[in-house]
Amino acid sequence: PNSTLRQWIAVESDSSDVTKRSDLHRMMDMTAEKLRLIGGSVEMVDVGTQTLPNGSSIALPKVVTARFGEDPSKRTVCVYGHVDVQPAKKEDGWATDPYELTDIDGNLYGRGASDNKAPVLAWIHTVEVYKDLPVNVKFIIEGMEETGSNGLDDMIVAQKDSFFSDVDYIIISDCVWLSKRPALTYGTRGNCYFFAEVEGPKKDLHSGVYGGTVMEPMTDLIGILDKLISPSGKILIPGIREAVAHLSDEEWKMYQDIEFDLESYKREIGLSQLMYSNKVDLLAHRWRHPTVSIHGIEGAFSSPGTKTVIPAKVIAKFSIRQVPNMDPAMVEKQVTDYLHSVFAKRKSPNKLNVTMVIGAKPWLADPKHPLYEAGKAAVKRVFAVEPDLIREGGTIPIARSFQDVTGKSIIMLPIGGFDDGLHSQNEKISRYNYMEGTKLFIAFLHEVSQMEKH
Numbered sequence: 001p002n003s004t005l006r007q008w009i010a011v012e013s014d015s016s017d018v019t020k021r022s023d024l025h026r027m028m029d030m031t032a033e034k035l036r037l038i039g040g041s042v043e044m045v046d047v048g049t050q051t052l053p054n055g056s057s058i059a060l061p062k063v064v065t066a067r068f069g070e071d072p073s074k075r076t077v078c079v080y081g082h083v084d085v086q087p088a089k090k091e092d093g094w095a096t097d098p099y100e101l102t103d104i105d106g107n108l109y110g111r112g113a114s115d116n117k118a119p120v121l122a123w124i125h126t127v128e129v130y131k132d133l134p135v136n137v138k139f140i141i142e143g144m145e146e147t148g149s150n151g152l153d154d155m156i157v158a159q160k161d162s163f164f165s166d167v168d169y170i171i172i173s174d175c176v177w178l179s180k181r182p183a184l185t186y187g188t189r190g191n192c193y194f195f196a197e198v199e200g201p202k203k204d205l206h207s208g209v210y211g212g213t214v215m216e217p218m219t220d221l222i223g224i225l226d227k228l229i230s231p232s233g234k235i236l237i238p239g240i241r242e243a244v245a246h247l248s249d250e251e252w253k254m255y256q257d258i259e260f261d262l263e264s265y266k267r268e269i270g271l272s273q274l275m276y277s278n279k280v281d282l283l284a285h286r287w288r289h290p291t292v293s294i295h296g297i298e299g300a301f302s303s304p305g306t307k308t309v310i311p312a313k314v315i316a317k318f319s320i321r322q323v324p325n326m327d328p329a330m331v332e333k334q335v336t337d338y339l340h341s342v343f344a345k346r347k348s349p350n351k352l353n354v355t356m357v358i359g360a361k362p363w364l365a366d367p368k369h370p371l372y373e374a375g376k377a378a379v380k381r382v383f384a385v386e387p388d389l390i391r392e393g394g395t396i397p398i399a400r401s402f403q404d405v406t407g408k409s410i411i412m413l414p415i416g417g418f419d420d421g422l423h424s425q426n427e428k429i430s431r432y433n434y435m436e437g438t439k440l441f442i443a444f445l446h447e448v449s450q451m452e453k454h
Protein backbone atom coordinates (compact mmCIF):
# COMPACT_ATOMS: atom_id res chain seq x y z
CA PRO A 1 0.00 0.00 0.00
CA ASN A 2 2.95 2.41 0.48
CA SER A 3 3.74 2.71 -3.23
CA THR A 4 0.68 4.81 -4.01
CA LEU A 5 1.24 6.85 -0.86
CA ARG A 6 4.84 7.39 -2.01
CA GLN A 7 3.61 8.69 -5.40
CA TRP A 8 1.03 10.92 -3.74
CA ILE A 9 3.46 12.38 -1.21
CA ALA A 10 5.85 13.21 -4.07
CA VAL A 11 3.31 15.72 -5.44
CA GLU A 12 3.66 19.18 -3.91
CA SER A 13 -0.09 19.78 -3.95
CA ASP A 14 0.09 22.96 -1.89
CA SER A 15 -3.25 24.73 -2.41
CA SER A 16 -2.07 28.00 -0.85
CA ASP A 17 0.73 28.54 -3.38
CA VAL A 18 -0.65 29.44 -6.80
CA THR A 19 2.68 28.62 -8.44
CA LYS A 20 2.02 24.98 -7.45
CA ARG A 21 -1.41 24.88 -9.09
CA SER A 22 -0.33 22.49 -11.89
CA ASP A 23 0.88 20.03 -9.23
CA LEU A 24 -2.50 20.30 -7.55
CA HIS A 25 -4.32 19.59 -10.84
CA ARG A 26 -2.02 16.56 -11.31
CA MET A 27 -2.85 15.38 -7.80
CA MET A 28 -6.57 15.47 -8.58
CA ASP A 29 -5.94 13.50 -11.81
CA MET A 30 -3.96 10.88 -9.87
CA THR A 31 -6.75 10.58 -7.30
CA ALA A 32 -9.35 10.10 -10.04
CA GLU A 33 -7.11 7.54 -11.76
CA LYS A 34 -6.69 5.51 -8.57
CA LEU A 35 -10.44 5.44 -7.96
CA ARG A 36 -11.06 4.40 -11.59
CA LEU A 37 -8.45 1.66 -11.34
CA ILE A 38 -10.34 -0.04 -8.51
CA GLY A 39 -13.61 0.08 -10.42
CA GLY A 40 -15.30 3.32 -9.38
CA SER A 41 -17.54 5.44 -11.59
CA VAL A 42 -15.51 8.61 -11.39
CA GLU A 43 -16.22 12.20 -12.31
CA MET A 44 -14.06 15.29 -12.14
CA VAL A 45 -16.28 18.22 -11.34
CA ASP A 46 -15.28 21.69 -12.53
CA VAL A 47 -15.88 24.11 -9.65
CA GLY A 48 -14.81 27.26 -11.45
CA THR A 49 -12.06 29.75 -10.75
CA GLN A 50 -10.40 31.47 -7.82
CA THR A 51 -9.86 35.22 -7.76
CA LEU A 52 -6.41 36.16 -6.51
CA PRO A 53 -5.63 39.26 -4.38
CA ASN A 54 -4.29 41.04 -7.51
CA GLY A 55 -7.65 40.59 -9.26
CA SER A 56 -6.55 37.87 -11.70
CA SER A 57 -8.16 34.44 -11.64
CA ILE A 58 -6.96 30.84 -11.89
CA ALA A 59 -8.74 27.51 -12.25
CA LEU A 60 -9.66 25.75 -9.04
CA PRO A 61 -8.68 22.08 -8.85
CA LYS A 62 -11.52 19.83 -9.97
CA VAL A 63 -13.41 17.96 -7.26
CA VAL A 64 -13.21 14.18 -7.69
CA THR A 65 -16.38 12.18 -7.06
CA ALA A 66 -16.66 8.40 -7.28
CA ARG A 67 -19.32 5.79 -6.76
CA PHE A 68 -18.98 2.12 -5.82
CA GLY A 69 -22.22 0.16 -5.83
CA GLU A 70 -25.79 1.24 -6.47
CA ASP A 71 -27.74 -1.39 -4.57
CA PRO A 72 -30.94 0.31 -3.30
CA SER A 73 -31.28 -2.31 -0.57
CA LYS A 74 -27.99 -1.14 0.95
CA ARG A 75 -27.15 2.05 2.82
CA THR A 76 -24.96 4.61 1.09
CA VAL A 77 -22.10 6.41 2.76
CA CYS A 78 -20.11 9.29 1.34
CA VAL A 79 -16.44 9.59 2.29
CA TYR A 80 -15.02 13.11 2.17
CA GLY A 81 -11.28 13.82 2.11
CA HIS A 82 -8.70 16.13 0.59
CA VAL A 83 -5.38 15.69 -1.20
CA ASP A 84 -4.03 19.24 -1.01
CA VAL A 85 -1.40 20.02 1.61
CA GLN A 86 0.05 22.84 3.69
CA PRO A 87 3.34 24.39 2.52
CA ALA A 88 6.57 22.58 3.49
CA LYS A 89 10.25 23.13 2.73
CA LYS A 90 13.24 21.08 3.88
CA GLU A 91 14.73 24.37 5.23
CA ASP A 92 11.77 24.72 7.62
CA GLY A 93 13.57 22.14 9.72
CA TRP A 94 12.47 18.83 8.26
CA ALA A 95 14.83 15.91 8.90
CA THR A 96 13.89 14.41 5.52
CA ASP A 97 12.63 15.69 2.16
CA PRO A 98 8.95 16.53 2.82
CA TYR A 99 8.02 15.27 -0.66
CA GLU A 100 9.78 11.91 -0.42
CA LEU A 101 7.96 9.35 1.70
CA THR A 102 10.51 8.19 4.26
CA ASP A 103 9.99 5.14 6.44
CA ILE A 104 11.79 5.43 9.80
CA ASP A 105 11.10 3.19 12.79
CA GLY A 106 7.55 2.40 11.74
CA ASN A 107 6.63 5.96 10.83
CA LEU A 108 5.93 7.20 7.29
CA TYR A 109 7.17 10.80 7.01
CA GLY A 110 6.09 13.29 4.35
CA ARG A 111 3.94 16.40 3.89
CA GLY A 112 0.31 15.31 3.78
CA ALA A 113 1.05 11.83 5.17
CA SER A 114 -1.54 12.21 7.92
CA ASP A 115 -3.33 15.33 6.63
CA ASN A 116 -4.94 13.82 4.58
CA LYS A 117 -3.35 11.60 1.91
CA ALA A 118 -2.91 8.34 3.88
CA PRO A 119 -6.43 8.47 5.38
CA VAL A 120 -7.90 9.03 1.89
CA LEU A 121 -5.88 6.07 0.60
CA ALA A 122 -6.95 3.98 3.60
CA TRP A 123 -10.54 4.55 2.51
CA ILE A 124 -9.68 3.63 -1.08
CA HIS A 125 -7.96 0.44 0.11
CA THR A 126 -11.02 -0.35 2.21
CA VAL A 127 -13.23 -0.33 -0.86
CA GLU A 128 -10.58 -2.26 -2.79
CA VAL A 129 -10.36 -5.16 -0.32
CA TYR A 130 -14.10 -5.78 0.00
CA LYS A 131 -15.26 -8.42 -2.52
CA ASP A 132 -18.87 -7.44 -1.84
CA LEU A 133 -19.28 -4.04 -0.21
CA PRO A 134 -21.83 -4.14 2.62
CA VAL A 135 -22.86 -0.54 1.79
CA ASN A 136 -22.69 1.61 -1.32
CA VAL A 137 -19.72 3.98 -1.06
CA LYS A 138 -19.33 7.39 -2.63
CA PHE A 139 -16.24 9.59 -2.49
CA ILE A 140 -15.89 13.33 -2.66
CA ILE A 141 -12.23 14.36 -2.68
CA GLU A 142 -11.18 17.97 -3.01
CA GLY A 143 -7.97 19.95 -3.43
CA MET A 144 -8.66 23.23 -1.59
CA GLU A 145 -9.36 22.17 2.01
CA GLU A 146 -6.29 23.86 3.40
CA THR A 147 -7.40 27.22 2.03
CA GLY A 148 -11.08 27.07 2.94
CA SER A 149 -12.58 24.61 0.39
CA ASN A 150 -13.10 27.23 -2.32
CA GLY A 151 -15.80 26.19 -4.80
CA LEU A 152 -16.99 23.18 -2.82
CA ASP A 153 -19.92 24.89 -1.07
CA ASP A 154 -21.49 25.78 -4.43
CA MET A 155 -20.93 22.28 -5.73
CA ILE A 156 -22.68 20.75 -2.72
CA VAL A 157 -25.64 23.06 -3.19
CA ALA A 158 -25.75 22.20 -6.91
CA GLN A 159 -25.54 18.43 -6.29
CA LYS A 160 -27.78 18.25 -3.21
CA ASP A 161 -30.56 16.48 -5.11
CA SER A 162 -28.31 14.45 -7.40
CA PHE A 163 -25.01 13.18 -5.95
CA PHE A 164 -26.21 13.49 -2.35
CA SER A 165 -29.81 12.32 -2.84
CA ASP A 166 -29.17 8.67 -1.90
CA VAL A 167 -26.41 9.35 0.66
CA ASP A 168 -27.36 8.30 4.20
CA TYR A 169 -24.23 9.33 6.10
CA ILE A 170 -21.08 11.35 5.53
CA ILE A 171 -17.74 10.14 6.91
CA ILE A 172 -14.70 12.36 7.37
CA SER A 173 -11.27 11.10 8.43
CA ASP A 174 -9.31 14.35 8.42
CA CYS A 175 -8.33 14.69 12.07
CA VAL A 176 -6.29 12.91 14.74
CA TRP A 177 -6.69 11.02 18.01
CA LEU A 178 -6.20 12.88 21.27
CA SER A 179 -3.83 10.27 22.72
CA LYS A 180 -2.82 6.69 21.97
CA ARG A 181 -6.48 5.75 22.40
CA PRO A 182 -8.60 5.69 19.23
CA ALA A 183 -11.24 8.41 19.09
CA LEU A 184 -14.46 9.49 17.42
CA THR A 185 -14.76 13.21 16.73
CA TYR A 186 -18.07 15.09 17.06
CA GLY A 187 -17.04 18.74 16.64
CA THR A 188 -14.57 21.01 14.87
CA ARG A 189 -13.75 24.68 15.34
CA GLY A 190 -14.27 27.05 12.43
CA ASN A 191 -11.71 29.53 11.20
CA CYS A 192 -11.80 33.18 10.14
CA TYR A 193 -8.53 34.01 8.40
CA PHE A 194 -7.50 37.65 8.01
CA PHE A 195 -4.99 39.73 6.11
CA ALA A 196 -4.15 43.08 7.76
CA GLU A 197 -2.14 45.26 5.38
CA VAL A 198 -0.36 48.43 6.45
CA GLU A 199 1.02 50.51 3.60
CA GLY A 200 3.25 53.55 4.04
CA PRO A 201 6.05 55.05 1.88
CA LYS A 202 6.11 54.31 -1.85
CA LYS A 203 9.13 51.99 -1.46
CA ASP A 204 11.33 50.40 1.22
CA LEU A 205 13.54 52.90 3.07
CA HIS A 206 17.05 52.82 4.56
CA SER A 207 16.44 52.67 8.32
CA GLY A 208 19.49 54.80 9.08
CA VAL A 209 18.71 57.48 6.54
CA TYR A 210 14.94 57.70 7.16
CA GLY A 211 14.49 55.99 10.59
CA GLY A 212 13.13 58.44 13.17
CA THR A 213 11.49 60.65 10.55
CA VAL A 214 8.62 58.38 9.44
CA MET A 215 5.93 56.31 11.16
CA GLU A 216 6.84 52.80 10.14
CA PRO A 217 4.23 50.37 8.70
CA MET A 218 5.77 47.44 10.58
CA THR A 219 5.61 49.30 13.93
CA ASP A 220 1.95 50.13 13.26
CA LEU A 221 1.22 46.54 12.34
CA ILE A 222 2.92 45.02 15.40
CA GLY A 223 1.13 47.61 17.54
CA ILE A 224 -2.33 46.60 16.36
CA LEU A 225 -1.56 42.86 16.37
CA ASP A 226 -0.58 43.15 20.02
CA LYS A 227 -4.12 44.33 20.79
CA LEU A 228 -5.78 41.15 19.50
CA ILE A 229 -5.09 38.82 22.42
CA SER A 230 -3.58 39.22 25.89
CA PRO A 231 -0.56 37.16 27.03
CA SER A 232 -2.92 35.02 29.13
CA GLY A 233 -5.07 34.18 26.09
CA LYS A 234 -7.94 36.64 26.59
CA ILE A 235 -9.29 37.79 23.22
CA LEU A 236 -9.46 41.59 23.32
CA ILE A 237 -11.80 42.09 20.34
CA PRO A 238 -15.16 43.27 21.74
CA GLY A 239 -18.06 40.85 21.25
CA ILE A 240 -16.05 37.71 20.46
CA ARG A 241 -16.00 36.06 23.89
CA GLU A 242 -19.64 37.00 24.57
CA ALA A 243 -20.86 34.87 21.63
CA VAL A 244 -19.32 31.61 22.87
CA ALA A 245 -21.76 28.83 23.84
CA HIS A 246 -21.79 28.05 27.55
CA LEU A 247 -19.99 24.86 28.71
CA SER A 248 -22.76 22.59 30.05
CA ASP A 249 -22.37 20.30 33.08
CA GLU A 250 -22.74 17.31 30.77
CA GLU A 251 -19.92 18.56 28.55
CA TRP A 252 -17.75 19.32 31.58
CA LYS A 253 -18.30 15.75 32.77
CA MET A 254 -17.41 14.34 29.33
CA TYR A 255 -14.11 16.24 29.36
CA GLN A 256 -13.45 15.18 32.94
CA ASP A 257 -13.85 11.50 31.99
CA ILE A 258 -11.35 11.68 29.10
CA GLU A 259 -7.92 10.26 29.89
CA PHE A 260 -5.48 13.00 28.96
CA ASP A 261 -2.11 13.61 30.53
CA LEU A 262 -0.98 17.23 30.56
CA GLU A 263 2.63 16.24 31.24
CA SER A 264 2.86 14.10 28.08
CA TYR A 265 1.13 16.87 26.13
CA LYS A 266 3.83 19.30 27.29
CA ARG A 267 6.53 16.79 26.39
CA GLU A 268 5.02 16.19 22.94
CA ILE A 269 5.17 19.88 22.04
CA GLY A 270 8.34 20.68 23.96
CA LEU A 271 6.99 23.27 26.41
CA SER A 272 7.34 23.53 30.17
CA GLN A 273 4.18 25.58 30.72
CA LEU A 274 0.74 25.63 29.18
CA MET A 275 -1.97 28.28 29.22
CA TYR A 276 -4.11 26.13 31.57
CA SER A 277 -3.01 23.68 34.19
CA ASN A 278 -6.11 21.52 34.50
CA LYS A 279 -7.44 19.02 31.99
CA VAL A 280 -10.97 20.38 31.53
CA ASP A 281 -9.81 23.97 30.93
CA LEU A 282 -7.13 22.81 28.54
CA LEU A 283 -9.45 20.61 26.47
CA ALA A 284 -12.16 23.29 26.49
CA HIS A 285 -9.69 25.86 25.17
CA ARG A 286 -8.44 23.47 22.53
CA TRP A 287 -11.90 22.49 21.28
CA ARG A 288 -14.67 24.87 22.20
CA HIS A 289 -13.27 28.33 22.87
CA PRO A 290 -12.05 30.72 20.21
CA THR A 291 -8.41 31.71 19.91
CA VAL A 292 -6.28 34.11 17.89
CA SER A 293 -3.10 32.89 16.14
CA ILE A 294 -0.67 35.12 14.28
CA HIS A 295 0.85 33.17 11.40
CA GLY A 296 3.21 35.48 9.58
CA ILE A 297 3.99 38.82 8.00
CA GLU A 298 4.36 39.12 4.23
CA GLY A 299 6.79 41.84 3.15
CA ALA A 300 8.83 41.65 6.35
CA PHE A 301 12.50 40.76 6.23
CA SER A 302 12.76 37.13 7.33
CA SER A 303 15.96 35.75 5.82
CA PRO A 304 19.01 34.84 7.88
CA GLY A 305 21.43 37.74 8.23
CA THR A 306 20.79 41.44 8.70
CA LYS A 307 19.04 43.93 6.48
CA THR A 308 18.54 47.49 7.73
CA VAL A 309 15.35 48.35 5.93
CA ILE A 310 11.98 49.88 6.74
CA PRO A 311 9.52 47.76 4.75
CA ALA A 312 7.07 49.95 2.83
CA LYS A 313 4.15 47.52 2.96
CA VAL A 314 3.54 44.63 5.33
CA ILE A 315 0.66 42.19 5.48
CA ALA A 316 -0.05 40.26 8.67
CA LYS A 317 -1.77 36.88 8.42
CA PHE A 318 -3.76 35.88 11.48
CA SER A 319 -6.76 33.72 12.16
CA ILE A 320 -9.46 33.28 14.75
CA ARG A 321 -10.60 29.74 15.41
CA GLN A 322 -14.26 30.09 16.10
CA VAL A 323 -16.87 28.01 17.87
CA PRO A 324 -20.64 27.78 18.38
CA ASN A 325 -22.37 30.35 18.47
CA MET A 326 -19.94 32.62 16.64
CA ASP A 327 -20.65 33.62 13.07
CA PRO A 328 -17.95 34.44 10.46
CA ALA A 329 -19.80 37.48 9.07
CA MET A 330 -20.10 38.91 12.57
CA VAL A 331 -16.45 38.10 13.36
CA GLU A 332 -15.38 39.87 10.15
CA LYS A 333 -17.17 43.05 11.25
CA GLN A 334 -15.97 42.84 14.85
CA VAL A 335 -12.33 42.37 13.83
CA THR A 336 -12.34 44.99 11.07
CA ASP A 337 -14.05 47.67 13.20
CA TYR A 338 -11.80 46.95 16.17
CA LEU A 339 -8.52 47.02 14.24
CA HIS A 340 -9.49 50.29 12.53
CA SER A 341 -10.35 51.86 15.89
CA VAL A 342 -7.06 50.71 17.44
CA PHE A 343 -5.16 51.93 14.39
CA ALA A 344 -6.91 55.32 14.48
CA LYS A 345 -5.54 55.88 18.00
CA ARG A 346 -2.01 55.63 16.61
CA LYS A 347 -2.63 58.73 14.46
CA SER A 348 -0.50 57.22 11.72
CA PRO A 349 -0.57 58.52 8.12
CA ASN A 350 -0.14 54.93 6.88
CA LYS A 351 -3.10 53.04 5.41
CA LEU A 352 -4.69 49.98 7.03
CA ASN A 353 -6.69 47.48 5.01
CA VAL A 354 -8.27 44.44 6.72
CA THR A 355 -9.78 41.56 4.73
CA MET A 356 -11.18 38.20 5.76
CA VAL A 357 -10.05 35.60 3.22
CA ILE A 358 -11.51 32.45 4.83
CA GLY A 359 -14.71 32.28 6.86
CA ALA A 360 -15.24 28.64 7.80
CA LYS A 361 -17.95 27.78 10.32
CA PRO A 362 -17.58 25.40 13.27
CA TRP A 363 -19.34 22.02 13.19
CA LEU A 364 -20.95 20.06 16.01
CA ALA A 365 -22.73 16.69 15.92
CA ASP A 366 -24.71 14.70 18.45
CA PRO A 367 -22.33 12.00 19.74
CA LYS A 368 -25.41 10.01 20.84
CA HIS A 369 -26.42 9.47 17.19
CA PRO A 370 -26.42 5.75 16.24
CA LEU A 371 -23.64 6.47 13.75
CA TYR A 372 -21.37 6.98 16.75
CA GLU A 373 -22.54 3.63 18.18
CA ALA A 374 -21.42 2.05 14.90
CA GLY A 375 -18.10 3.86 15.27
CA LYS A 376 -17.68 2.61 18.83
CA ALA A 377 -18.44 -0.97 17.79
CA ALA A 378 -15.88 -0.76 14.96
CA VAL A 379 -13.20 0.63 17.29
CA LYS A 380 -13.92 -2.13 19.82
CA ARG A 381 -13.68 -4.79 17.14
CA VAL A 382 -10.29 -3.59 15.83
CA PHE A 383 -8.60 -2.12 18.92
CA ALA A 384 -10.47 -3.90 21.75
CA VAL A 385 -10.98 -0.58 23.61
CA GLU A 386 -13.71 2.05 23.93
CA PRO A 387 -12.88 5.15 21.85
CA ASP A 388 -12.58 8.65 23.32
CA LEU A 389 -15.37 10.96 22.21
CA ILE A 390 -13.52 14.14 21.30
CA ARG A 391 -13.73 17.44 19.46
CA GLU A 392 -11.13 18.79 17.04
CA GLY A 393 -9.48 22.17 17.50
CA GLY A 394 -8.75 22.44 13.78
CA THR A 395 -11.23 23.19 11.04
CA ILE A 396 -12.78 21.13 8.28
CA PRO A 397 -14.31 24.02 6.38
CA ILE A 398 -16.89 21.97 4.50
CA ALA A 399 -18.23 19.95 7.46
CA ARG A 400 -20.86 22.49 8.44
CA SER A 401 -22.07 22.90 4.84
CA PHE A 402 -22.45 19.16 4.49
CA GLN A 403 -24.66 19.24 7.57
CA ASP A 404 -26.65 22.39 6.69
CA VAL A 405 -27.09 21.81 2.95
CA THR A 406 -27.52 18.05 2.69
CA GLY A 407 -29.10 17.52 6.13
CA LYS A 408 -27.13 14.24 6.40
CA SER A 409 -25.54 13.04 9.61
CA ILE A 410 -21.76 13.18 9.75
CA ILE A 411 -19.22 11.20 11.72
CA MET A 412 -15.54 12.00 11.94
CA LEU A 413 -13.51 8.83 12.20
CA PRO A 414 -9.85 9.80 12.68
CA ILE A 415 -6.95 7.41 12.19
CA GLY A 416 -4.07 9.89 12.58
CA GLY A 417 -1.93 9.77 15.72
CA PHE A 418 -1.91 12.58 18.32
CA ASP A 419 1.75 13.30 17.50
CA ASP A 420 1.54 13.25 13.69
CA GLY A 421 2.72 16.87 13.41
CA LEU A 422 0.04 18.16 11.03
CA HIS A 423 1.05 21.41 9.31
CA SER A 424 4.41 21.14 11.10
CA GLN A 425 7.91 19.83 10.38
CA ASN A 426 8.30 16.04 10.04
CA GLU A 427 4.61 15.25 9.52
CA LYS A 428 4.07 11.49 9.60
CA ILE A 429 1.58 8.71 10.00
CA SER A 430 2.63 5.52 11.73
CA ARG A 431 2.39 2.24 9.85
CA TYR A 432 0.33 1.00 12.80
CA ASN A 433 -2.27 3.76 12.47
CA TYR A 434 -2.35 3.45 8.69
CA MET A 435 -2.87 -0.33 8.73
CA GLU A 436 -5.13 -0.60 11.79
CA GLY A 437 -6.98 2.50 10.59
CA THR A 438 -7.76 0.71 7.33
CA LYS A 439 -9.09 -2.23 9.34
CA LEU A 440 -11.19 0.25 11.33
CA PHE A 441 -12.76 1.56 8.13
CA ILE A 442 -13.46 -1.99 6.95
CA ALA A 443 -15.14 -2.79 10.28
CA PHE A 444 -17.04 0.51 10.27
CA LEU A 445 -18.65 -0.18 6.88
CA HIS A 446 -19.83 -3.52 8.24
CA GLU A 447 -21.28 -1.83 11.35
CA VAL A 448 -23.06 0.77 9.22
CA SER A 449 -24.64 -2.01 7.16
CA GLN A 450 -26.08 -3.39 10.41
CA MET A 451 -27.61 -0.05 11.49
CA GLU A 452 -31.29 0.66 11.42
CA LYS A 453 -32.12 3.41 8.90
CA HIS A 454 -32.19 6.92 10.41
Ligand SMILES: C[C@H](N)C(=O)N[C@@H](Cc1c[nH]cn1)C(=O)O
Binding pocket: 115, 145, 146, 147, 148, 174, 175, 191, 193, 358, 360, 392, 393, 394, 395, 396, 397, 422
Ligand atom coordinates in the same frame (compact mmCIF):
# COMPACT_ATOMS: atom_id res chain seq x y z
C1 LIG B 1 -8.36 19.52 10.58
C2 LIG B 1 -7.76 19.54 9.19
N1 LIG B 1 -6.86 18.45 9.04
C3 LIG B 1 -7.03 20.85 8.99
O1 LIG B 1 -5.88 20.94 9.35
N2 LIG B 1 -7.71 21.84 8.41
C4 LIG B 1 -7.19 23.17 8.21
C5 LIG B 1 -8.21 23.93 7.39
C6 LIG B 1 -8.06 25.41 7.40
C7 LIG B 1 -8.70 26.27 8.21
N3 LIG B 1 -8.31 27.51 7.86
C8 LIG B 1 -7.45 27.39 6.89
N4 LIG B 1 -7.32 26.11 6.62
C9 LIG B 1 -6.94 23.86 9.55
O2 LIG B 1 -7.63 23.57 10.52
O3 LIG B 1 -6.03 24.70 9.62
